[in-house]
Amino acid sequence: MDGATERAGRHLSNRAEVSSRVAGPPKQSLDGAPLGVQMIPMAMDPDLPPENRTGLSMILYCGKGREMTQNKFSEAVMIGALKQLEAGRRAEDVGREVGVSKHTIYAWKAKYGGVTVSEAQEARQLRDENTRLKKLVVDLSLDKEMLKALIAKNGWSS
16 A cells, blocks of 8 residues: 555544544434434344244334325326327327326326226226225234234133
């Protein structure tokens, strides 16, 4: 290592020592993690192999921070744009008019191609109801698991 590189390395290490003495130890949250770092309990860690995860922990972990964004375009707008595309207009022009990219227009075409507005609205209502029912099943499964754990803990099983 030449002299300039060695001096630069020493300079950087001295700066780190000075900043740690001035700033003190890094600030931590109540659970001991550095501020800004979210701690995931080990049973909920998605990086663990499935055999090390418990069913209850996966139910709790599912959906954390995974809310889907709402589409700001109605089915009528999407299908209207597709009808313009079928009439011969270019995807770039239709997308510019609606306020989306040509790739979004093609995605809409793949999803809603050949569908009427009422069919698309009905499909969305069914998807929303299915999502609501899935959440209900998760809540009931969680309640069942908690009751099983309580029965096992208290020895009330027969």
